[in-house]
Amino acid sequence: MKSKIAYIACLVCLLVISGCTSSKVQEPEKTDEVSVIDEIPSFVTDKDLDQIDWERKAVEFRTSTNAKVIGNENRLGIIGPELKANKVEKWLWHFWGMDKGVATFVGYHRNTSTIHSVLIDGEWSRSLTGSSAVNGADGSVPSNVMLPDAGEWAILVYSDGELFDTLVMDVKEEQHTSHK
Secondary structure, X not given: OHHHHHHHHHHHHHHHHHHOOOOOOOOOOOOOOOEEOOOOOOOOOHHHXXXXXXXXXXXXXXXXXXXXXXXXXXXXXXXXXOOEOOXXXXXXXXXXXXXOOEEEEEEXXXXXXXXXXXXXXXXXXXXXXXXXXXXXXXXXXXXXEOOOOOEEEEEEEEXXXXXXXXXXXXXXXXXXXXXX
């Protein structure tokens, strides 16, 4: 009888021990590999990603019509709210030097090396056909945008398959406020 109790006690101990796991959270490792979430356009190259100037952050500037825009002055800018991770926002893209063709928007996360479409519908591109010259820019196009993770992102914008410009920005976690 004592051997049965000892056997059961040992079995229970083994089950308890095997059920224990480390509670240490592992940080994602930065690798040189690029992780592609969706099939990206064929014209996006490793060279484009390697040439991102992470120190050249998008900044606020005023257009010739005095509109506040975030981006790279006289090249590419947006009007819209600050982007938060996993939150859909509406942006109006402004292009200086591009008023027709197809604009493609590719998001590249610096720490995880993942690539995502910036547009929420899973599409990569928008036609500038019918684009209007607003706020002093040559062309513009509205879109709903979202990026899935907080952190430093480069948004590479292509014009008809050629790299047009890159916006580097920090995407923050959405702050949830509690109601009292």
